[in-house]
Amino acid sequence: MNSQVRSSASVAVGIENVEKRYGDFTALMQINLQINDNEFFTLLGPSGCGKTSLLRIIAGFEPTSAGLLFLYGEEIENLPPDKRPINTVFQNYALFPHMSVADNIAFGLKMLGWSSSDIEARVEQMVSLVRLQEFIHRRPAQLSGGQQQRVALARAMAPKPKVLLLDEPLSALDLKLRQQMRAELKQLQRDTGITFVFVTHDQEEALSMSDRIAVMSDGRIQQVGSPMQIYEQPANRFVADFIGDTNLLDAEIVEVAGGGASVRLGTGDVIKSDTPENVQIGDRGFVSLRPESMRLRAAADVGTDAGAVALQGVIEDIVYLGTDRQYTISLASNLRISVREQNVASGSADGLHIGNDVCLQLAERAARFLVN
Amino acid sequence: MQSAKAFDVKHYPGFLGVTVLCLFILYTPLIVVMVYSFNDSLSITRWGGFSLRWYVEVFNGVESAKFKSAAWNSLTIALAAGITSTMIAVAAAIGMVRGGQFAGKSVSFALLSMPIMVPEIVTAVATLVFFSAIGFTLGYGSIVVAHIVFCIPFAYLPIAARLQGIESSFEEAAQDLYASRWQAFRHVLLPIMAPGILSGFLLAFIISLDDFIITNFIKGAGVETLPTAIFGAVRQGIKPNIMALSTLMLLFSIAIVTASYLIGRKGGGSGRGEE
Amino acid sequence: MAGTIGGRTVSSTYAPVRGWLLLPSWAVIGVFLLLPMLLMLVYSFLTKEFRGGVIWEFSLAAYDQFIFDRGLFGDEAPSIEWTYITIFVRSIVQALLATVLCLLIGFPTAYYVATRPARTRALWLFLITIPYWVNLLIRTVSMKFLIRDNGPFNEALLGLGLIDAPFQLVNTNLAVQLGLFYSYLPFMVLPIYASMERYNASLSEAAADLYATRWQILRRVIIPVIKPGIVAGCILVFVPSLGAFLAPDLLGGAKTFMIGSLIEEQFKGNAGNWPFGAAASMILLSMVLVVLMLYARSQAKEL
Numbered sequence: 001m002n003s004q005v006r007s008s009a010s011v012a013v014g015i016e017n018v019e020k021r022y023g024d025f026t027a028l029m030q031i032n033l034q035i036n037d038n039e040f041f042t043l044l045g046p047s048g049c050g051k052t053s054l055l056r057i058i059a060g061f062e063p064t065s066a067g068l069l070f071l072y073g074e075e076i077e078n079l080p081p082d083k084r085p086i087n088t089v090f091q092n093y094a095l096f097p098h099m100s101v102a103d104n105i106a107f108g109l110k111m112l113g114w115s116s117s118d119i120e121a122r123v124e125q126m127v128s129l130v131r132l133q134e135f136i137h138r139r140p141a142q143l144s145g146g147q148q149q150r151v152a153l154a155r156a157m158a159p160k161p162k163v164l165l166l167d168e169p170l171s172a173l174d175l176k177l178r179q180q181m182r183a184e185l186k187q188l189q190r191d192t193g194i195t196f197v198f199v200t201h202d203q204e205e206a207l208s209m210s211d212r213i214a215v216m217s218d219g220r221i222q223q224v225g226s227p228m229q230i231y232e233q234p235a236n237r238f239v240a241d242f243i244g245d246t247n248l249l250d251a252e253i254v255e256v257a258g259g260g261a262s263v264r265l266g267t268g269d270v271i272k273s274d275t276p277e278n279v280q281i282g283d284r285g286f287v288s289l290r291p292e293s294m295r296l297r298a299a300a301d302v303g304t305d306a307g308a309v310a311l312q313g314v315i316e317d318i319v320y321l322g323t324d325r326q327y328t329i330s331l332a333s334n335l336r337i338s339v340r341e342q343n344v345a346s347g348s349a350d351g352l353h354i355g356n357d358v359c360l361q362l363a364e365r366a367a368r369f370l371v372n
Numbered sequence: 373m374q375s376a377k378a379f380d381v382k383h384y385p386g387f388l389g390v391t392v393l394c395l396f397i398l399y400t401p402l403i404v405v406m407v408y409s410f411n412d413s414l415s416i417t418r419w420g421g422f423s424l425r426w427y428v429e430v431f432n433g434v435e436s437a438k439f440k441s442a443a444w445n446s447l448t449i450a451l452a453a454g455i456t457s458t459m460i461a462v463a464a465a466i467g468m469v470r471g472g473q474f475a476g477k478s479v480s481f482a483l484l485s486m487p488i489m490v491p492e493i494v495t496a497v498a499t500l501v502f503f504s505a506i507g508f509t510l511g512y513g514s515i516v517v518a519h520i521v522f523c524i525p526f527a528y529l530p531i532a533a534r535l536q537g538i539e540s541s542f543e544e545a546a547q548d549l550y551a552s553r554w555q556a557f558r559h560v561l562l563p564i565m566a567p568g569i570l571s572g573f574l575l576a577f578i579i580s581l582d583d584f585i586i587t588n589f590i591k592g593a594g595v596e597t598l599p600t601a602i603f604g605a606v607r608q609g610i611k612p613n614i615m616a617l618s619t620l621m622l623l624f625s626i627a628i629v630t631a632s633y634l635i636g637r638k639g640g641g642s643g644r645g646e647e
Numbered sequence: 648m649a650g651t652i653g654g655r656t657v658s659s660t661y662a663p664v665r666g667w668l669l670l671p672s673w674a675v676i677g678v679f680l681l682l683p684m685l686l687m688l689v690y691s692f693l694t695k696e697f698r699g700g701v702i703w704e705f706s707l708a709a710y711d712q713f714i715f716d717r718g719l720f721g722d723e724a725p726s727i728e729w730t731y732i733t734i735f736v737r738s739i740v741q742a743l744l745a746t747v748l749c750l751l752i753g754f755p756t757a758y759y760v761a762t763r764p765a766r767t768r769a770l771w772l773f774l775i776t777i778p779y780w781v782n783l784l785i786r787t788v789s790m791k792f793l794i795r796d797n798g799p800f801n802e803a804l805l806g807l808g809l810i811d812a813p814f815q816l817v818n819t820n821l822a823v824q825l826g827l828f829y830s831y832l833p834f835m836v837l838p839i840y841a842s843m844e845r846y847n848a849s850l851s852e853a854a855a856d857l858y859a860t861r862w863q864i865l866r867r868v869i870i871p872v873i874k875p876g877i878v879a880g881c882i883l884v885f886v887p888s889l890g891a892f893l894a895p896d897l898l899g900g901a902k903t904f905m906i907g908s909l910i911e912e913q914f915k916g917n918a919g920n921w922p923f924g925a926a927a928s929m930i931l932l933s934m935v936l937v938v939l940m941l942y943a944r945s946q947a948k949e950l
Contacts, residue, residue: 059548060547060548060550061544061547078489080596081544081547081548082547082548082549086548087548087549088544090541090544090545091541092541094539094541094542094544094545095545096542096560096563096564097547097564098563098564102569107546107549107559108548108549108550109551111546111549111551111552111555112550129574155549156549159549159550186559231535275599303397304447320414349537381761381846381851381852381854381855381861381864382851383762383861384755384758384759384861384865386755387755387756387758387759389757390752390755390756391755391756391759391771393752393757394753394775394832394836395754395756395774395775397752397829397832398775398778398829398833399778400780400793401786401789401790401793401829402778402786402789402793403787404789404792404793404799405788405792406783406798407794408792410774418824432713455648455721458670460671460672460675461672462670463667463668463669463671463672464668464671464672466661466665466668467661467662467664467665467666467667467668468665469658470658470659470660470661470662470665471659471661471662471665471669472658472662472665473659473667474662474665475924478839480673483672483673483676483677484672484676486676486680486681487676487680489886489935489939490680490684490932490935490942491887491889491890491907491931491932491935492887492888492890492892493890493892493906493910493911493928493931494684494687494910494931494932495680495683496682497687497910497911497924497925497928498680498683498686498687498928499680499683499688499913500926501683501686501687501914501921502679502682502683502686504700505686510668515677518679520675520679521675521676521679521680524672524675524676528672540658540660541660543660543661544660547660551796553660553661553663553664556660558660571665572683573830578780581649581782582782582784584782584783584784584891584893585893586864589914594748599782599784602784602785602788604783606788606791606897606926610788610791610795612793614788615792616784616788618782618788621785622781622782622785625777625780625781625782626777626780626781627779629773629780633773633776641779
């Protein structure tokens, strides 16, 4: 990291070695991150991982304990929140209950000293952007959750911030509305070109909206990458486990060849696996196998076609999930693995009953070896 | 068939009776005095028919000048003490509730609640001793100062309670939208806190209006408030005009409670932003 | 700005200016209450001036006077002086009795009001609250009027033929007790009500489901859960009762003297003994502090 990166116009928010401690508790350790201009960037992690602390530090609600913070190349960690051209959509919206929708949206503009005609024009523009023209004189308490959400968005975007921070803004909405708002938010970000920094614990939200995601846990960034990278090439066990469902099996590298390797599982079976770079024979770790990356076939049907078979086991349990069935397979050495099969058409689950012997076939690049 | 109450485990037989008894005890003396204040008879225990003569006497009788000046003193002292202590309490509540963790927090809280904790008679004599030690002339001014001190915790408690119910994201949102700390207070926190501030003020106002013990010690010569005037008058027996005056004060208190109750109900939900 | 400490969010938006915000309250209470208290503490160790006031000479006479009688000129062999000890014991007994009476009436009332449906609950609560706001002096005077020898209470009993001669209540300990109970009853109801309102009624149902009778639920579930409210109510009655002035002064007489009247006597007019009054105040204050510290300790244990 160097000053050229910091001051580069393409880096909206630069975070260098930022730390946050509350007494003895360290909420954030050694955070380094670059959020690009015009990017939809998501901080994803379980509660208590530090994502909200990081967002509050960017907004200026909390001072850093150490480290530097840049906004388009300018150092901002010592500026109070009212001096940062960054606005926030709060988790509970924090709409001022004693002001109308219009007054809420105009608040930041008034504080910035805009002229009343400019304010009026901007408020009008914002309410039409979020389609709230009829509600402009209402109080927040008279609006539905989704409408309040839109007011919060309009209020935060009205002063034309350089970066918009969103703190779990969808968590208070019901499922249908949440899905609809995802699409709207993404569209809004594309239309306005404002850099969005979005905090969520919901992986589906993160995967469906983000350009890039930083997965956080225990006050550290575990991996930064596109949704696809995060899902398909998790950097470590935490990321693999947190994003989507997966089976994690102990494994040891027995052969390295080209881009991949062969690993031996606890069952004694040897399978092909993707690996991070620089692994060597004898390295121990885990293999992540996504439940949907395997095909399940009754042992009786496989017959002589044993070449494609990776693992063998017995069906222990079947759970019907509507679009899918989830099978729990017990393998050798007391290991269990779960497999998902789509319910394509009636009869697809022929021969797959509890107690039946089955074979597992792995899709190309289904297995991913992780050191830790 | 069993009655519904037999199935309600929250129901305790007899509790209604005790509640009625409680209200009976609380109201009987007040209602008796109210009724007798309309008694035409000079003998205060025999009923001589309905009359407003004692009310007329409160306003026009020989003691009316004394009562009027006492009422004026009571009201102006209560207003001055109520407003000042409320302003001090608002600042203190923001410092305590929005000031984060700090070393002297519990000491500060102890100091703020001290006027409630110390027995009133002790506060009264200590204030008297202190004022005479520093040569502070006893009179109107000393009453106001003592009332301000005494009213601070009564104003502080409802204001701090209200503030605790207001999420800090409101001020954060204001600051995020370029408001300075003062603007965030002025435009966002203050309006949201207003019902709490009003009930704090009303409580402080009533407490000042009601105070007898402290006032009685430090009023000096010649200055009377309504309670000290009434106390002085009942030394010679409870006369009907005192009952009329008491009834008027009682009705005034009830009017204020009713007002604060209505305000509290109206402003009750606006602090949370949801609903 | 909120930081999390031990899982609790502590807002600190105004942390940088908190000193300025707290300064007025510290200054006002510090100068006009804390300082006078310290002055009283000093005075209690000084020598009395005969026309009220003090002579700046260290003396333990004020405290000594509470316990020992050394004759008019202080030169006799000390014997135990019971006058003041009696007054203190009477004050404590009266305050304890008032607390118990208020609890007996206040608890069922608070419970009943808190378990009403939301609409009627507000009205009940309003009715309970009104007397709390009425001037204490007026309430005490009203009580005196009611129970006077030829007051409405005695008239009613005479009229009903229950008694032949007026029942003399005024100037008795019973009248003072009645006054204390009447003065501070709302102080008991309101905190218990506040705890009871937060009480989760399904706890009672769960206990009933597990075969507890109503009275077992009351004793083993409700009372333990709302104990903080009960303790707060007891303190709010006990502490002001201990130092009460109006009830013993208006409803009692020489034989019902309590600490409050004793202190008042030392500072009114020119006959008083300031160091003795200061010492009495300090003893009263330390009794209150002991109660409050016990309370604080019990609260800390609850958490």
